[in-house]
Amino acid sequence: MLRKRHAALRKCLAAIAAASVLLTAACTEKAKDGQVTLTYMTFNTPSLTAEFWAKSIANAQQKVPGLTVKQLVAPNTDRDAYAKQLQASGQFPDLLQSITPAQYTGAGLLQPYDQAWVDANFLLPQGNAIKSKVYIPPTNSQIIPLVFYNKKLFAQAGVAVPKTWSDFLQACATLKGKGITPIELGGNDPFAAGMPLVGAFSADVLGKNPDWIQKRYAGAVKFTDADVVAAATKVRTLVTNGYFEDGALNVSYADSITNFNAGKAAMYPMGSWYLGSVPKDKWEDIGVFPWPTDDGSLVVPFSVGGSMAINAHTKHMAEATAFAQAWSLDPGNLKALIEGDGAFPMLKGKTLADYSVSVSPVFKDSYAFVTEQNKKVYAIAWATNDDSLPGSLNNDFFAAAQGLFNSGDVAAQMAKLDTSWASATK
Amino acid sequence: MSNERATRYTNRLRLLAAAVVILVFVSPIYVTIVNAFKSEDDIRANPAAPPLHPTLANLTTAINRPDELLQAGLRNSLIVVACSIVLLIPLTSIFSLYVSRRRTRARAALLALLAAGLMIPPQVVLLPTIQILTAAGLDHSYPGLILSNVAGGYFSFGVFVYTGFMRSVPDEIIEAARLDGASGLRIWWSIVMPLVRPATATVAIFLSLWIWNDFLNPLFILGPLTGQTITTGLYLSVGQYQTSFGQLFGIMFLAGVIPVAGYLFMQKHFVAGLTQGSSK
Amino acid sequence: MSQRKTQDFGLRTIAGLGLVLYVTFIVVPVFMSLRSSFTDQNPLKSASSFVGLANYREMWQDEELRASVLYTLALAFGVTLAANALGLALALLLNGTGRSYRALRTIAFLPQVVSGIIVGFVWKTILTHDGLLNDVLVSTGVVSAPVDWLGTPGMARLSVGVVVAWVLSGFTTVVYLAALQHIPRELYDSGAIDGAGPVQRFRLITWPMVAPATTISVTISLITVLKLYDIIAVLTAGGPSYATQSTAQYIVKMAFTSDRFGYASAVAMFLLLASAVIALSVTSALRRREIDL
Numbered sequence: 001m002l003r004k005r006h007a008a009l010r011k012c013l014a015a016i017a018a019a020s021v022l023l024t025a026a027c028t029e030k031a032k033d034g035q036v037t038l039t040y041m042t043f044n045t046p047s048l049t050a051e052f053w054a055k056s057i058a059n060a061q062q063k064v065p066g067l068t069v070k071q072l073v074a075p076n077t078d079r080d081a082y083a084k085q086l087q088a089s090g091q092f093p094d095l096l097q098s099i100t101p102a103q104y105t106g107a108g109l110l111q112p113y114d115q116a117w118v119d120a121n122f123l124l125p126q127g128n129a130i131k132s133k134v135y136i137p138p139t140n141s142q143i144i145p146l147v148f149y150n151k152k153l154f155a156q157a158g159v160a161v162p163k164t165w166s167d168f169l170q171a172c173a174t175l176k177g178k179g180i181t182p183i184e185l186g187g188n189d190p191f192a193a194g195m196p197l198v199g200a201f202s203a204d205v206l207g208k209n210p211d212w213i214q215k216r217y218a219g220a221v222k223f224t225d226a227d228v229v230a231a232a233t234k235v236r237t238l239v240t241n242g243y244f245e246d247g248a249l250n251v252s253y254a255d256s257i258t259n260f261n262a263g264k265a266a267m268y269p270m271g272s273w274y275l276g277s278v279p280k281d282k283w284e285d286i287g288v289f290p291w292p293t294d295d296g297s298l299v300v301p302f303s304v305g306g307s308m309a310i311n312a313h314t315k316h317m318a319e320a321t322a323f324a325q326a327w328s329l330d331p332g333n334l335k336a337l338i339e340g341d342g343a344f345p346m347l348k349g350k351t352l353a354d355y356s357v358s359v360s361p362v363f364k365d366s367y368a369f370v371t372e373q374n375k376k377v378y379a380i381a382w383a384t385n386d387d388s389l390p391g392s393l394n395n396d397f398f399a400a401a402q403g404l405f406n407s408g409d410v411a412a413q414m415a416k417l418d419t420s421w422a423s424a425t426k
Numbered sequence: 427m428s429n430e431r432a433t434r435y436t437n438r439l440r441l442l443a444a445a446v447v448i449l450v451f452v453s454p455i456y457v458t459i460v461n462a463f464k465s466e467d468d469i470r471a472n473p474a475a476p477p478l479h480p481t482l483a484n485l486t487t488a489i490n491r492p493d494e495l496l497q498a499g500l501r502n503s504l505i506v507v508a509c510s511i512v513l514l515i516p517l518t519s520i521f522s523l524y525v526s527r528r529r530t531r532a533r534a535a536l537l538a539l540l541a542a543g544l545m546i547p548p549q550v551v552l553l554p555t556i557q558i559l560t561a562a563g564l565d566h567s568y569p570g571l572i573l574s575n576v577a578g579g580y581f582s583f584g585v586f587v588y589t590g591f592m593r594s595v596p597d598e599i600i601e602a603a604r605l606d607g608a609s610g611l612r613i614w615w616s617i618v619m620p621l622v623r624p625a626t627a628t629v630a631i632f633l634s635l636w637i638w639n640d641f642l643n644p645l646f647i648l649g650p651l652t653g654q655t656i657t658t659g660l661y662l663s664v665g666q667y668q669t670s671f672g673q674l675f676g677i678m679f680l681a682g683v684i685p686v687a688g689y690l691f692m693q694k695h696f697v698a699g700l701t702q703g704s705s706k
Numbered sequence: 707m708s709q710r711k712t713q714d715f716g717l718r719t720i721a722g723l724g725l726v727l728y729v730t731f732i733v734v735p736v737f738m739s740l741r742s743s744f745t746d747q748n749p750l751k752s753a754s755s756f757v758g759l760a761n762y763r764e765m766w767q768d769e770e771l772r773a774s775v776l777y778t779l780a781l782a783f784g785v786t787l788a789a790n791a792l793g794l795a796l797a798l799l800l801n802g803t804g805r806s807y808r809a810l811r812t813i814a815f816l817p818q819v820v821s822g823i824i825v826g827f828v829w830k831t832i833l834t835h836d837g838l839l840n841d842v843l844v845s846t847g848v849v850s851a852p853v854d855w856l857g858t859p860g861m862a863r864l865s866v867g868v869v870v871a872w873v874l875s876g877f878t879t880v881v882y883l884a885a886l887q888h889i890p891r892e893l894y895d896s897g898a899i900d901g902a903g904p905v906q907r908f909r910l911i912t913w914p915m916v917a918p919a920t921t922i923s924v925t926i927s928l929i930t931v932l933k934l935y936d937i938i939a940v941l942t943a944g945g946p947s948y949a950t951q952s953t954a955q956y957i958v959k960m961a962f963t964s965d966r967f968g969y970a971s972a973v974a975m976f977l978l979l980a981s982a983v984i985a986l987s988v989t990s991a992l993r994r995r996e997i998d999l
Contacts, residue, residue, distance in 0.1 A: 039651060050491075071493075072650050073493070075661055075662040081962070085646070086649070087749065088556075088961065089556055089566070089649055090566065090649075091651045093651075103750070104750065107749075109750070188835070188856065247852055247853070247857050249946045250835040250856050251834075251835040251836070391964050392964050399946075402947040405947075406859055423964070426966070440802070441802065441806055441807070443799065444810055447799060448814055451817075451875070452814070454832060454872075455816050455828075458824075458828050473841055473842060474842065517720065517723070517727075520717055521724040523717065524714070524717045525721065536725075539728075542732065542736075543728065547932060547981060548935075549954045549974060549977070550735075550957070550975070552958075552961070553738075553970070554739050555735050557738065558731070558738075573727070574731055578728075585724075609714075609716055610717030614717060639821035641821070641823060642935050642936070657936070660824065661940065664827060671831060671838070675831075678827055682819075682820045682821070685819050689816075689819045693812045693815075
């Protein structure tokens with residue numbers, strides 16, 4: 001009796017043991033010895049292609065012996081959402097490209113860079129600082145949005161470059177009257193749909209109140225205030241007047257670039273990274289002007305971007321820091337970013353010529369907004385410094401922009417942002 | 427006489443109508459297959475036409491991707507499915523065998539408890555599952571994902587299918603074997619399993635399909651660090667910037683061809699399984 | 707008796723193991739989620755505290771949640787109705803003998819075989835502004851300008867419904883077919899002799915006889931839609947402007963993007979309760995109908 005029981009038990013255990021050994025052998029990978037492997041979260045865009053990442057990573061890896069960098073590619077441009085998913089499931093990467101540091105610093109997830117190194121190497125060392133600490137080296141900046149326009153179509157319609165908001169409305173009306181689509185949007189991708197709203201908000205609200213975001217954190221202002229609603233109403237006006245392409249919310253970002261390059265619309269409000277997508281044969285045809293304010297004064301919606309943040313709890317801090325610094329200062333990377341992604345370089349002691357890049361006239365015009373003295377504000381929903389938005393507010397902002405296409409109740413859309421803010425700052 | 431001819435005519439008409447309707451019904455799949463082998467211009471010119479100048483360019487581009495999306499994804503999906511099924515079949519069949527010989531009240535209670543597993547939306551248990559696996563040191567590992575597969579709604583499905591079939595195993599054979607001194611496990615392996623082969627086929631086929639196509643669990647439980655299955659790989663890597671129809675359809679074709687081929691190969695069992703299942 | 711216990715030791719152990727696993731991965735997580743729903747757990751904040759019913763109270767006021775629940779319910783019932791009607795219709799059409807019919811039946815199940823991700827990507831390519839459907843419609847002159855299938859909230863919601871119904875119809879067709887093929891021909895023959903026309907034959911013979919299939923098909927359709935995630939994630943990502951956001955997606959967003967685990971758990975509890983109530987009440991109503999018929 002007892003022997004039979006033992007026999008059965010032994011058989012069971014043997015089976016389970018065998019199964020688990022087989023499983024473990026089949027399903028796990030062997031770890032490499034003596035090699036440091038870091039994970040690096042990146043993302044692909046039409047200009048930041050897989051080849052770009054492979055090459056730039058390889059270049060920087062060479063400067064850190066014994067290092068292998070494994071890429072984790074975010075599924076879309078919402079890098080923060082993906083980074084948070086990874087964090088929530090316990091796989092926060094060692095290095096993260098272009099995230100919004102403020103959303104992670106509260107939990108102490110990011111490692112600040114050595115301030116001396118930052119001060120020595122960058123034009124705007126505190127450009128994207130959070131409470132004076134730098135979590136992403138400010139290697140480049142962008143203007144979000146600029147309004148790119150097709151010079152040929154403007155000439156065809158007899159339209160001059162608008163200086164004020166009323167000029168802009170007039171230009172749209174004239175273009176539409178001549179059968180030319182005034183504005184290309186690419187609204188199926190929320191961040192593209194949000195460009196006009198970012199432009200109007202940055203020009204009108206932030207232009208008069210550059211520290212509006214800080215006031216919002218303090219609760220002194222709301223999205224339902226008159227000035228914000230007025231800015232959003234401007235976007236609604238563009239919609240109701242039919243100035244965007246037909247079915248704007250059904251056109252993808254990638255298609256919108258193709259469309260604008262093909263001359264299917266006269267204007268294209270987009271982040272300055274579009275400059276990397278201007279086809280060589282169109283260099284003379286594309287121009288740029290900033291989102292117009294009511295009185296025509298210049299307000300530049302600026303955003304200091306940069307390379308990667310470092311996980312504060314990475315197991316290999318020295319290698320991670322060395323790789324991040326190498327990648328950030330590599331002139332080859334910056335050249336690729338300038339030419340392919342329209343990045344404005346912010347390295348100390350270097351001018352555009354130092355990168356031996358060949359850029360379009362419209363790039364040079366856009367870069368002038370960065371280098372000249374003018375009124376710069378931090379573009380809402382894109383800034384990565386203390387003016388960055390909490391929680392999912394960036395997505396909600398873009399969703400509100402999409403909402404303006406289908407609802408005339410501008411105040412209600414703005415009220416949703418206030419609700420979201422309350423929930424995000426709980 | 428003419429009645430017969432009329433009947434044959436209507437029959438043929440009916441078959442034709444059925445064929446047209448079904449073809450329209452599966453046109454998205456047809457379009458994927460057909461356009462995977464056409465060049466971009468051919469696709470834009472006529473999306474619905476079969477490939478007049480077939481090209482393998484889309485498929486080779488997909489296979490030569492630097493991130494090895496298809497190779498890694500398909501391999502990982504295969505590992506997860508194989509390990510999960512190898513564990514689920516014995517686990518669910520033994521559980522059903524044991525439960526089906528119990529008193530009816532206990533049996534009903536257990537089955538009711540298992541019914542919950544079929545109905546629970548995975549989003550409800552996702553976070554706690556990750557926390558449990560992390561506590562066991564199995565987070566972001568294949569064993570972790572496989573374990574959560576083996577223990578979730580798939581377990582319930584297997585038990586329900588086997589329980590339905592256990593009724594057709596005669597008590598006398600089991601009693602006779604017991605009298606001969608055979609252990610429960612031996613009875614399970616040598617007597618019951620051969621008798622419930624249709625159930626095994628049903629469970630294996632449906633669970634393979636569902637685990638293969640599973641998305642949320644591999645996304646969060648396995649995680650990109652460890653590897654991607656074909657579903658999460660597609661979601662994470664194809665992303666937004668596929669303006670080329672040909673490339674997209676090429677990837678989708680290669681990603682879907684294994685389950686579709688498997689299904690076509692086994693379709694008799696699929697239908698049989700569903701038939702048996704629905705009549706119970 | 708005790709000999710049987712010994713003989714069954716192996717069985718008992720493994721069956722027990724199965725039960726333990728199930729409890730660990732289904733039952734325990736439900737309770738963990740329940741407990742979390744009473745806290746403000748947040749992975750990006752260091753400590754979490756007990757907040758009582760605050761999450762549930764917030765749920766009641768949450769407009770975005772309300773919109774997602776309404777959409778999820780509308781989708782569940784709408785798609786179930788469409789997929790079952792279409793499934794039964796296709797089953798009737800395909801209910802013939804011979805190789806051709808068998809081949810057509812095999813093909814009809816295909817939407818169920820490809821993963822939801824592939825379905826989402828393929829349909830997105832078809833429905834996007836410069837996609838295949840608009841290409842065909844415009845070039846054949848059916849419409850003058852491309853249709854906004856995924857751009858406006860209304861059209862996007864409808865498009866999602868159509869895609870999900872398409873996938874489910876593969877399943878419902880096969881289930882109804884299996885039932886149809888069990889209906890004895892004599893019933894139809896005697897019905898025809900009695901002078902019943904095709905519509906009457908359907909109403910009086912077919913419809914009652916497929917009642918068991920209806921029960922299964924409707925129940926599984928409802929459960930599938932309530933759980934749905936991957937198709938919507940790829941097709942619209944819940945947009946535009948969260949119009950096609952299902953409650954399942956809202957939970958994942960709250961948990962993994964807004965990092966509010968506690969609140970997400972509360973919403974998850976609600977989804978669980980709603981799914982249970984819907985599934986159980988519909989199933990028992992249909993079962994009773996089966997018996998009555």
